[in-house]
Amino acid sequence: MNIFGLLLLILLALMLCFAVAAVLMRNLVKAALCLAGSSACLAVILCFLVAPWAAIFELSVCSGLITVVTISAISLTTPYSKDEENELIKKRRARYVALPFILLIVGVVAGYALLNGQTGLMPTMSNASTFASFKEVLWQLRQVDILGQIIMLLAGVFAVVVLFKERDEA
Amino acid sequence: MPASLTFATAALIVLPLLAILILNIVNKQAGQKIALNVALVVTVIQMIAVLICGSLLVTGGKGSIDFSVFWDMNANLSASFFTVDFFSLVVLFSIGMVAFISAMVAKRGVNGKELNFTNLLMVILLGMNGIAMVGDFFSLYVFLEITGICSFVMIALYHSKEGLEGAFKYLLMSCVATAFLLISMAFLFMQVGSLRFTDLTIALSGWATGEGDLFVTIAFICFIAGIAIKTGLMPFHSWLPDAYQSAPAAVSVLLGGIVSKVCGVYIIIRVLSSFFENIPEVGIAVGLLAIISICFGAIAAAAQNDFKRILAYSSISQIGYIALGIAAGGPIGFIGAMLHFFNHATFKTTLFVDSAILEESVGSTDIEQMGGLEKQLPVANVTTILSLLSTSGIPPLAGFWSKALIIIAVWQAGFHFTAFLAILASVFTLVYFLRLQRKVFFGPAEEHLAEVKESRGTLAFSAIALSVVTIGVGVLFPLILRFLQAQGLL
Helix, strand or coil, rough: CHHHHHHHHHHHHHHHHHHHHHHHHHCHHCCCHHHHHHHHHHHHHHHHCCHHEEEEHHHHHHHHHHHHHHHHHCCCCCCCCCCHHHHHHHHHHHHHHCCHHHHHHHHHHHHHHHHHHCHHHHCCCCHHHHHHHHHHHHHHHHHHHHHHHHHHHHHHHHHHHHHHHHHHCC | CCCCHHHHHHHHHHHHHHHHHHHHHHCHHHHHHHHHHHHHHHHHHHHHHHHHHHHHHHHHHCEEEEEECCCCCCCCCHHHHHEHHHHHHHHHHHHHHHHHHHHHHHHCCCCHHHHHHHHHHHHHHHHHHHHECCCCCHHHHHHHHHHHHHHHHHHHCCHHHHHHHHHHHHHHHHHHHHHHHHHHHHHHHHHHHCCCCHHHHHHHHHHHCCCHHHHHHHHHHHHHHHHHHHCCCCCCCCHHHHHHHHHHHHHHHHHHHHHHHHHHHHHHHHHHHHHHCCCCHHHHHHHHHHHHHHHHHHHHHHCEEEHHHHHHHHHHHHHHHHHHHHHHHHHHHHHHHHHHHHHHHHHHHHHHHHHHCCCCCCCCEEEHCCCCCCCCCCHHHHHHHHHHHHCCCCCCCCHHHHHHEEEEEEEECCHHHHHHHHHHHHHHHHHHHHHHHHHHHHCCCCHHHHCCCCCCHHHHHHHHHHHHHHHHHHCCHHHHHHHHHHHCCC
């Protein structure tokens, strides 16, 4: 397995960790951020798999837009009380108790497949050209989207200020 | 690119960002004090920048200008850049005008929240400017989401139960619309390999001549459904009246005056005229939704007792007229839709400003609690009459000309019964607005309203300024028509 294969495995594991954390996290905002982290890992994986367009759209939509929308939506809701929260955590733990084991099995099987030469799935392209392609898509072909993402982040920040901070101050 | 054009195009994107930066660098008290004035300056500069762009387009004899703001455009034709043409300039001017009025209304209505309101106003301005200028489907979606997020945060600005409920409804419907749009984009990208309007136009021209494709059909259906939700066309309108009613006055002005149009009907116009233009089924589908919206909006408005809800349902009806103009096709339909876009932004904003005057003076927008306010609120009375006459298409006001062009286009397209329904709905518009006028301003004065006085500040100024535009566009319309003919647009 080459260095990219190893990197891919690490990213896959990281993506799964973020995904599990998103499901189990008690704080909704942190859960949304974990989901964004999971999407960001997927975007990097897509980039390694020579799919820069898919990577850019994944990064834009899931890590950027969806996270802002989710956090803004959460900010419109009323948080649970401590007791309700504890009750919910108990239920959630019972419901998802098998999840880490399933993911562990999937991870072991996938890792085994990769380590045993199923490298047809792995990127074989020139690494330099992958990054050039990703760079070209990101900075030249989708430059308006980058501006859009910056503005989107501003919208998210102001949403949090208006809906979270002011409510806490009140 | 001439320096004036560089300044003008950059102003549309850079200036709001600069305003946000300045307002949030200075200390909070200073920021609160200057926020709305900064917003007024930015919106005025936007209107000037649009006029500069327009004059350069005319003198340069160009149909459109492509530009990039932050770094140079490269030679790759599939890159996403901004584009302005005559239609996007009309939209950008309308955005600047309504945002200016919203900031004026906010001077009376967002006590203590000037900074947050202005920050959101600048971001929503950027979002709408982006929608008006992008030439790429995905970038359009990004800016659409920016506008959507700002809209629902603004609706919930005061954390009132109604505001939060309205915002949540808007958010939910918006998410459904987003899902439809993403599916539409995914299928188009899968089939064409690009999301630039120009690439899609070339790729889909074959489809128009009969080389049909299931994925393009699904993409088209999802696109129409997504945009119909965003713009509040019937039967996807449920979020709109609640959102308008629960929002603060300055936000209602913005939402009712421009946001719902830019996020919905403008995109329909842009996309249909770019790459679904030659497909007759598209025109029929949009025309059907349009005429249902026109009739339903008019009937539902007549059954309401809240000023803002009447305006909300009236918006559904009037947006239907714009969609009908696009569906009719041809230059007359397109110009009619474009003009009705601007006219609706003007007279509907006036009516929302009048509702803000009523809210401030009477403390409510329930028309059943009002009556005989003609003498106490003279500015609101006169400007409401002018706006309702223009909305109903009474000559020589601006609304008459745009509606006339749309109905002529529909008639020429051979849909005589639809044209007849559109005229009938226009008469019905006059009926429900006269009911509103009679209940609020005419008749015997209500005792509990004896002390009501009209404020002479920014609200009255806004209503008067917009009414002048409504009259001016109406009276000078023959000149506008001549200009459009000279430019080869009609």
